[in-house]
Amino acid sequence: MIAKPKCGMLLSFHEEALMPQQSPNTILSRCLSALGLTDEAFERLRITGTDSLLSCFPVTDLAVASIGAAGLAVADLMAALEQTVRVEADRRLASLWFDFTIAPQGWELPNAWDAIAGDYAARDGWIKLHTNAPHHKKAVLSVLGCAPERDAVAAAVAGLSAQELETVIVAAGGCAAVLRSHSEWQEHPQGRAVIAEPLVRWEEVNSNNPSEWRPSADRPLAGLRVLDLTRVLAGPVATRFLAGFGAEVLRIDPPDWDEPAVVPDVTLGKRCAQLDLRRQFDREVFEHLLSEADVLVHGYRRDALDAMGYGSAARQTIRPGLIDVSLNAYGHSGPWANRRGFDSLVQLSSGIAAAGMVWRSADRPVSLPVQALDHATGYLMAAAVIRGVRARLSGSTQLKARLSLARTAELLFAARGEPTTADFSPAASTDYASDPEITPWGLARRLQPPLQLSTCAMHWDRPAQKLGSAHARWGEGLVGGSA
Incomplete structure (x- = not known):
């Protein structure tokens, strides 16, 4: 038997279905x-x-707003060259870029989800378990004490309290989220903290170290060094956008990390190296890279870099004037500021999946058709980077920005209108670029860019790459290949 939400939960879900509509x-x-x-x-x-x-x-x-805003940030940057730039965003392509942008030819992407990841009916509601990372899966199974099989997990969850299970799994180092309505989220201590935060939280950094970098007309971000410490999915989307306008993006991962289902999609235009920041030599390499970077984009939990000795003040000491843009899942204040989280979890926590459940008259959570919080936040992060670059060119000290998936979720609630009624057709051959992309996995087709600028084209200088395929150096070629 499927566990039903409590009556109070159903009432608050119904109330949200009748919320006022906005433009x-x-x-x-x-x-x-x-x-x-x-x-x-x-x-x-x-x-x-x-x-x-x-x-x-x-x-x-x-999709159109976040991608368009990033494009308008590029256009504003080009004003430094006294250029007037027009920006065009396509609704269909923007929508498609909120999903996978790559179409393998003769090979397949691995399944994006672990076998036991997903929604489960607990004794008093629904809970989502996120088990894609091996250590997160281990934490969940250690709490449930069952076999790593979907039926076994469902049976173990069914007799437990969803909220108690969420608390225990998170404490064990795992990732889980209880289904909440938006009104419940608004009353939750973390929900209140997130709603009180700005969409982009700017902080001034005092620095007397101006950059010699300047934009160029044909490739606006050419030569801009972006150090990428991000993982699935918002951060990689941000740096992929920056690479599309010429930024030199160097992604750094630990040696034991992989994202096989998304790496071919999000490493477009980048070089990918590996460093173990527990080793002194690798720490020295990282600090040298950081000292020569223009931008740092990172998506670790708020306290993670601090624990490694690379807190905000330390980063500015290593690279005065660093443009520092960071992401948290659940916001940068409140009791969950350091909680592990992903787009799919935030959708349950914030009320999005509950609203979808009412809309579909479903008996289980209904999430968005794509991981829209990740993608939108990613494009806003890219825009924040470009705004930081613009501020530094003009002599401003506003060089640090913080964003979160949970705060982006509030954008959807603020602008919720009538549900769409027509089905969106899948990507067709005409949506892809005509030239194939030669990747380490095989030939692929890539969606056409969702954005057009009147003075320059959005394109990527290298195909997607495997993690760890490049040296941890600025300006170096690929290991075992060529850019």
Whole structure:
């Protein structure tokens, strides 16, 4: 028997289904405001197409707004060269870029989800278990004390309290989220903390170390050194965007880390190296890389870099004037600020999956059609990087930005309109670039860019790469290959 939500939970879900509707332009306006771009930027953005992903939330509007905002940040940067740049975003392509952008030819991507990851009915509601990383899976199984099989996990969860299970799994180092309504989230201590945060939290960093880097007309971010300490999925989306306009992105992972299902999708345009920051030699290499970087983008939990000796102050000491953009799943304040989290978990915590459940008249959580929180936050992170670059060029000290998946979720609730009624057709051959991409896994086709600038093309200088395929150096070629 499927466990039903409590009556109180059903009532609050129903109330959310009747919430007031607002204009879809709310999302773009709020993005521009958070980035310090005026509403006049609207005039430089043209949106084409009418397609919309099927959802009770304006997911395609979020895609167009976040990608468009990043494009408008590039356009504003080009004003430093006295160029007037027009930006065009396509609704269909923006929607498709919120999912997988690569189509393997003659090979397949691994399954993105672990066999036991997903939603489970507990004694008093629903809980999502995120077990894609081996150590997260081990933590869940250690708590449940069952075999790593879906039926065994379902049986173990069924007799337990969802909220108690969430608490114990998180304490064990795992990842889980209870299904909450948005009203419940608004009353939760973490929900209140997140809602009180700005969409982009800016902090000033005092520095007298200006950069010699300047944008160029044909490749706006060419030569900009971006050190990438991010994992699935928002951070890699951010740095992929930056690479699309010429930034030199060097991604660093620990030697034992892999993301086989998403690496071919998100490493486009980057070089990928490995360092073990528990080893002194690798720490010295990392500090040298950081000292020569223009930008650091990181998606570790708030306290993780601090624990390794690379807190905010230490990073600025190593590289004065560093543009520092970070991501947290559950916000940067409140009791869950250091909690592990992913897009799918935040959707359950924040009320998105509960609203979808009401919309579909379903008996289980209904998430968004794509991991929209990850992707939207990623493009906003990229925009924040570019705004940081612009500020440094103008002599401003505003060089640090913080974003979160949970805060991005509030964008969807703030601009929720009528559910879309037409199905969104899958990617077709015409949505892809004509030239194949030669990857280490085989030939592939890549979606056409979702963004067009009037003065330059968005494109990537190298295909996707495997993690650890490059030297941990700026400007070096690939190990065993060529860029």
